[in-house]
Amino acid sequence: MISPDAPSGERQVFERLASDPQTDGWIVLHSLALANHVRQAQGEADFVVFVPGYGVAVIEVKSHKKVARTSDGQWRLGNHAPTGRGPFQQADEAMHSIRGYLHAHGADLRAVPLVSGVWFTHVRARVTLPSSPEWHDWQLLDLDDFRTGAARAVRRLLIEGRDQLSGRLPALRELPQQPDSMAVGSLVAKLRPRFDVTVGAADVRRDRESQLAAFLDEQYEALDAMADNRSVLFTGPAGSGKTFLALEAARRAQANGIPGRLLCFNRLLGKHLRSAIQPSEAFAIGTLHRELLRIAGVTPPARPDDVYWDELLATATDRLLDGNFARDVLIVDELQDLAKPEYLDVLDLLVKGGLAGGQCLFFGDFERQALYDLEDGRAALRARIADLACHTLMTNCRNRPRIGSAVELLAAMSPGYKRYRRQDDGAQPRYYWYGTAEEQEAKTIQAIRDLKAEGYEFEEIVLLSPRRGGSIAATTTDQWLTQILIAEDGTKPRRGRLRYTTVHAFKGLETPAVVLTDIDDATAPGFDALLYVGLTRPTDRLSLVGTRAALRPKLGSLK
Template sequence: MARMIPPLIGDDAAPGERLVFQRLASDPASEGWTVLHSLDLAKHVRQVQGEADFVVIAPGRGVAIIEIKSHERVARGEDGQWLLGNKPPTPRSPFQQASGAMHTILAYLRGKRIDLRGIPVVYGVWFTHVRARAILPPSPEWHSWQLLDRDDFRTGAARAVLRLLDKGREHLAKHIPAMASTTPGPDETTAKALVAALRPRFELGAGSADLRRNRNAQLSAFLREQYEALDAMEGNPRVLFTGPAGSGKTFLAFEAARREAATGKSGWLLCYNRALGTYLRDHSSGAPGLEAGSLHSIMLRITGLQPPEGANSDFWQVNLVEASLERLLDGDLARDYLIVDEIQDLSAPGYLDVLDLMVKGGLAGGRCLLFGDFERQALYGLHDGRNELATRIPGLVSYTLTANCRNLPRIGAAVELLSGMSPGYRKFRRQDDGVQPRYYWYSNPDEQGQLLSRAVRELRDEGFELEEIVILSPRRSRSAATQCKDQWLRPLLAEAKGTVAPKGRVRYTTIHAFKGLEAPAVIVTDIDDPSVPGFEALLYTGLTRPTDRLSVLATKDALAKKLL
């Protein structure tokens, strides 16, 4: 099966793109391919900006750029205008779109000094919901082999792409004699170079601000190395990936789920935290056979229970667990693989009993990939969780991630200093931009409220969108955000729930609730009582959430000694 980048496709993708993505990801004939989805083309050869829906890199066969059209109505008027679904008529042909994307990519790759000689690079248009080859008459504007349609799903998506590549090479050979006399490329080495050059442009779509462009380029460069962690552990059925916050564990969990789902097997992608569970569910929808979410949400679903109003820990940790065990013992609900993010929060005996019944072969004999940070992010008192896992899973293989790919180095240095992190990060993957974390000292709640408004304004003035800013507090009630009185800021606040940030709103939540998530700019508030249980773990978790900007609202008594 093909390697898909990004590993999962979002809910907002067009239906045809989702269909092609899923079929290529699960087609055995695409083994060894790399398929890149939704490439932003910032320097398009014919327009201000464009996009390539799919780029297929098939070693030994060529490279295909494919434009996807999901419309159920496709026609071309006598005036030459294209009629696609309910969209207004347009003179711009889908084939022109695909051609423009191909030439833009070729120019980009040549600029990277990648040798494209002997590599067939072709383009085509896939009309996923109509029999376009029967509807569209022959035209000098495209070749018949460049047209893919609904019928191609019956014979196989990979087979349709191979037809495009092979016919395209035959066409190129008529005009480029050297193409016919050489073994088709790319070879394995060149294919890897192509992926390395293009992958950063796919894995994180560039934003309009320079800050976001720089962040995306740096983060995506690191992700190449993260794939190697999974590759190294591929032969081990049960692996525990450990590492500090920011070391890419959630990304690896997504990629692991994508790889497992691509084999046609069924599985779970689980976590403890509700907001993270919502994020996992929303960003993994469409992966065949995969169900994602928080363990508690899955237990509620399989038992049919509803939490009572004001449900306490007895319901969540005892009643719900016992009901889930009964349901799992009665029914055939076990799946082929189990992937758990933030496993340190689910290492209590009751939760592990549930997880044991959710995977075929159990924890000791099934396919289990676990991701966690047992040193700093065990916020729920499960400090012996790693020992509990070792007891449940004899011979559990461990892989340690030590590099920070999320935070700018100055943020990471603040994390090490303020949380007493020892040892610190082995290295930082991102380049520092010279901006220090900001500290706002307050002496009373009213002063903190004023400083919170100032912190948000300063981030906005620096170029951050309001939806890129998250306010975190160790307090569930009476936090700086919930008590905000500022007339400008208060209407802009929205509680974070793990879903897509609402446009033009500043999200707020607790540090506990945002665990496992990240945001470009984070403001940590209410740091005034170092005597609360788990203070350093809470501080560590909150401080590691931002990718680019960290602001801290604290009393000097709480942090000044750490900063001296």
């Protein structure tokens, strides 16, 4: 776990490494104090990263948004005073201090590459810093390395560092796979003995509830935007509080006696909205299609098809044109699923003054959550609302930081989240790799049991799959698993039952722990969007059951 007081760049590096599936087996020490520093009375290494089979990297992190060298060779970092002791010198001194300590305590480092590097987390330093005899180009890591993967960047540092050192250290050529896991454990034990602190499940739940209930400045600004503008479009990635704000807007309207509607596309999300706020005669809450059924005065068949819903849209439109159904305020969550002409035509008739002149609040993620082959509907919306105000949300209010970092890596988010409301609790996402269907069933069961052993109840866990049919949850024959599984239906979770559903159906919702299964076909339609939505559903624990091949394009490869 990293301190919340740590510089933003150090938190970012720590969270990216912790959430990267390629760091399995790695050990990362943050803020390692060096009592016997080679230059000063006491020093510190920002990160010491132990990678089995590659080596040990000592990394100095610089979070400054401006990096410059003066004409006399001084470093100017951000607004700090110029200094002659640059970051590469700091990293090198920390590395030699660690090497000296390990030698003094009997460590054999002849076959262990020990290299140093500097990570400029907020600038593209590899482009802007010229080459210099003071450091090797391979010692430089920067902002772009978050996009391609933190683990990949550290491995690159170690690979090129080994190549540089092998010319004068023959053991590096003779034993290319060192250090192994046992050697890594021995080195870490000399530098920082390990210990574990256990937090009770009840404490975790209280912590989650208190953190999710708190407002941040960004949310207050968003609420102010609601009051100051007639029509506002709130955009932001998953977990940025859009549904929370939609519900708050509905509560305020109800409290002030303003007739209106809070609508969405997804059925389970509609049930969640109705459970969070009691609808009334004056204020309807639920899916758009549920509201159109009410307006049209019809009951759908048991299994309606697309033709039925198209006909309902036409029938309801006729009723809206003939009657007085418009209300004072319209709130739409997950707008990206409804931002196409036929839906906008209906929404136009549901609010007094129409979209062009009515009071409307829209919430949507247009970057990655479009699961229904829809085009970006913002242009169509702006064409109907000339004075539409826009407000962007970039604070992650849902996920623990390490889950958010995994989302940024695997979904290639750029830019990523600006900050996190939730505190880091030291638990990183878990990855369970499989090759066959039988292996996937075993890995899924193991993921569930790992969460249960950690203190999560079955009703706090949801199995999500990108498949509508044939998912591991729907097809398993394991007796233990079939006894606890229950299809998610949007009602209150039943104690002792493990819910399962599709990523599509769970869109817009959240739960403490998610096991994302069936991640094995990167060529499936909408795979990137489905992966993004599935990864962002858990508030506290993310487990992914998949194949390495499916995620290899996301993670890249090294020699």
